Amino acid sequence: MLGVMTDRDGRLSIGELAARSGVAPSALRYYEELGLIHSERTSGNQRRYPRTALRRVAFVRAAQRVGLSLEEVRVALDRLPADRAPNATEWNTVARTWQRRIDDRIAELERLKERLTGCIGCGCLSLRKCGLYNPHDVAGTRGSGARYLMEETEPEPEPVEAGRCR
Amino acid sequence: MLGVMTDRDGRLSIGELAARSGVAPSALRYYEELGLIHSERTSGNQRRYPRTALRRVAFVRAAQRVGLSLEEVRVALDRLPADRAPNATEWNTVARTWQRRIDDRIAELERLKERLTGCIGCGCLSLRKCGLYNPHDVAGTRGSGARYLMEETEPEPEPVEAGRCR
DNA sequence: TTGCAACCTCAAGTCGCCTTGAGGTCAAGT
């Protein structure tokens, strides 16, 4: 039988944290290396995580799904105390900026969807009208960054067949 | 002066496609290797892309932002003809499944946001109430898959201080 | 015809995010 590895004082071993968070021990060590979570060590050099690590890990995973890199998450989490549970103010600061990211992401998806909807039913008989070819969200892209896809002059030398997207 | 490399018949060289799509030639070759786009070759072995490649590339980039892997995109695009422009039916099939993905993704973000909002103002004084600790979206995760984070019996041996999240 | 950018292939490198493995230690039950 697997004993509960939780200390009396509520600290968690890496295995415990892994089981409770659903994140592999190797990933947790990696997160710790990056400074996303912090631990103390037992006399025998084993990690013991404060309870707050659970919240931090949950935050990390959720943030990843929103599209944040671990580095971005680190910056966000740096506003929280490493050991202590955050108070309302501390947490709210982090949560609010995070909410903004979510809103942005949602808005982006909505725009994308709208464009696609325009294409369905073949509203894109004309290339110039097709949203897929005219994304306006250059700002949001990182790295290579999308340029405007179609702003050339008349890209349609061939006659448009009704009922066809091109 | 850079001449327009577009053939009379509307086929695009890789450089042209790169310029118009905002995607690097190396990436385009990679996409082609993966079967996301297709080209024919000139007598001199240079790629010539059909116009539809532009739409495909736009689709790929947009899909990536929604969180799809290139493999998933390939599966989606396999429903479209390689050379010919898709007709309304073909395109709609693809677009609609894609819309579903977007909707799912938006819904997920909404849930996430709601949970966070619950935490703001410290609605999570009790761990059992905190959405961050009780994500219901196990289904949507791929790979290692998040388990339930807190379903243990009473995880709070210590007294809860008012005004503090843990 | 010559020059040069744009193209080709193929191998290797990069970056983020982890996982795997070797080799060794710690701690709890029998």
Place this chain on the structure above:
DNA sequence: ACTTGACCTCAAGGCGACTTGAGGTTGCAA
């Protein structure tokens, strides 16, 4: 005392999505 599983470190490997570089070819135009 011994065994066993959870833990430790450190180095290397893997995967997705590309980029970079070497070494060579094509194609347009002056």
